[in-house]
Amino acid sequence: MAARPLSTPAAIDSDRYALDGNSLAGLLEELFEVEMTSAMRVCQSCGRSDRIGAHRAYLGAGVVLRCPACRDVAMVISLQGDRRRVWLAGEWTLQTPAR
Numbered sequence: 001m002a003a004r005p006l007s008t009p010a011a012i013d014s015d016r017y018a019l020d021g022n023s024l025a026g027l028l029e030e031l032f033e034v035e036m037t038s039a040m041r042v043c044q045s046c047g048r049s050d051r052i053g054a055h056r057a058y059l060g061a062g063v064v065l066r067c068p069a070c071r072d073v074a075m076v077i078s079l080q081g082d083r084r085r086v087w088l089a090g091e092w093t094l095q096t097p098a099r
């Protein structure tokens with residue numbers, strides 16, 4: 001069994017609080033102005049490549065998206081005043097229409 005990344009609290013090992021990453025489709029499209037659930041991400045911890053929609057989403061004071069394999073953090077969205085702050089980890093690959 002692989003070691004759990006240090007940034008992953010034990011409670012995150014449970015699926016109890018997780019939503020499917022596809023549930024963030026509207027929010028992600030609002031932020032990036034492209035459909036994001038089919039975008040790919042390579043995890044900085046385990047190296048696995050997954051669609052963003054396959055990640056696990058946790059909602060609270062903000063949004064945390066985690067790797068579906070090792071649960072390390074892929075994205076954090078927090079609200080600061082009237083602005084959103086987005087933090088990304090790993091290698092994200094987006095495809096946008098050429099204009």
Ligand SMILES: [Zn+2]
Nearest residue numbers: 043046067070
């Ligand atoms: Zn991972």
